[in-house]
Amino acid sequence: MSRKITSVIIEDEAAARDVLRNYISKYCPQVEVLGEAANIREAVPLIHEQRPQLVFLDVEMPFGNAFDVLEACKDCSFKTIFVTAFSEYSLKALNQSAAYYLLKPVSIEELIIAVNKVQEEILQQQDFDRNKIILQNAREDKPGKQQLVLPTLDGFEVVLLESIVRFKGNGNFTDVFLTDGTKRMVCRFLKHFSEILSHPFMRVHKTHIINTQFVKSYHKGGGGYAVLHDNTEIEISPNYKDEFLKLFKL
Numbered sequence: 534m535s536r537k538i539t540s541v542i543i544e545d546e547a548a549a550r551d552v553l554r555n556y557i558s559k560y561c562p563q564v565e566v567l568g569e570a571a572n573i574r575e576a577v578p579l580i581h582e583q584r585p586q587l588v589f590l591d592v593e594m595p596f597g598n599a600f601d602v603l604e605a606c607k608d609c610s611f612k613t614i615f616v617t618a619f620s621e622y623s624l625k626a627l628n629q630s631a632a633y634y635l636l637k638p639v640s641i642e643e644l645i646i647a648v649n650k651v652q653e654e655i656l657q658q659q660d661f662d663r664n665k666i667i668l669q670n671a672r673e674d675k676p677g678k679q680q681l682v683l684p685t686l687d688g689f690e691v692v693l694l695e696s697i698v699r700f701k702g703n704g705n706f707t708d709v710f711l712t713d714g715t716k717r718m719v720c721r722f723l724k725h726f727s728e729i730l731s732h733p734f735m736r737v738h739k740t741h742i743i744n745t746q747f748v749k750s751y752h753k754g755g756g757g758y759a760v761l762h763d764n765t766e767i768e769i770s771p772n773y774k775d776e777f778l779k780l781f782k783l
Contacts, residue, residue, distance in 0.1 A: 573597035592617035631682035
């Protein structure tokens with residue numbers, strides 16, 4: 534790649550900015566840092582002025598957070614690598630949107646991987662607005678209306694959570710069954726979805742996560758199984774049975 538990827542760093546801690554800048558300079562020579570900001574008040578004008586291709590964006594900052602930055606810069610097109618301390622809320626939003634993020638303290642290996650993925654998207658001229666999905670998920674109060682990015686073998690697909698009936702583990706992949714009767718094979722382990730999804734989704738078996746809103750009935754026979762609205766019978770493993778029955782107050 535002859536031209537460097539232009540970038541800015543948005544991070545409230547000076548020491549963290551120094552570390553990230555030095556890591557980028559040493560391990561990601563394809564990236565040029567045009568400027569830095571310590572909070573949202575500095576970040577928004579910096580992004581509008583520099584129009585970077587890539588923003589390294591701290592999730593939590595003074596005067597606002599990363600989602601506020603995305604909202605204020607909706608008219609700017611850029612890739613984002615989020616930098617965050619562990620937060621169940623933020624990681625859920627980022628994972629559902631298939632966003633690139635680095636956990637603090639930043640790992641050099643993970644930084645290189647994230648930058649390489651962004652570089653590949655830029656080279657392939659992929660204009661998928663992941664920031665838009667992230668922002669919509671962060672602002673959406675109704676979980677079912679949030680969107681999930683499904684990485685497939687030939688690209689990706691964005692679906693509403695309320696359109697997903699169940700997930701079934703399929704080796705290194707996961708089969709996702711939708712309300713329209715179709716199925717998507719996704720390049721993620723089932724464990725990935727059990728970690729990023731919450732109610733109404735529930736792990737009920739080592740191979741299954743179901744959307745409990747689509748449960749039609751439960752039967753004790755054969756160790757216990759649920760029947761979904763599409764008449765699929767899903768075994769409820771003993772490890773998950775108490776939690777499942779508690780949900781329905783049984």
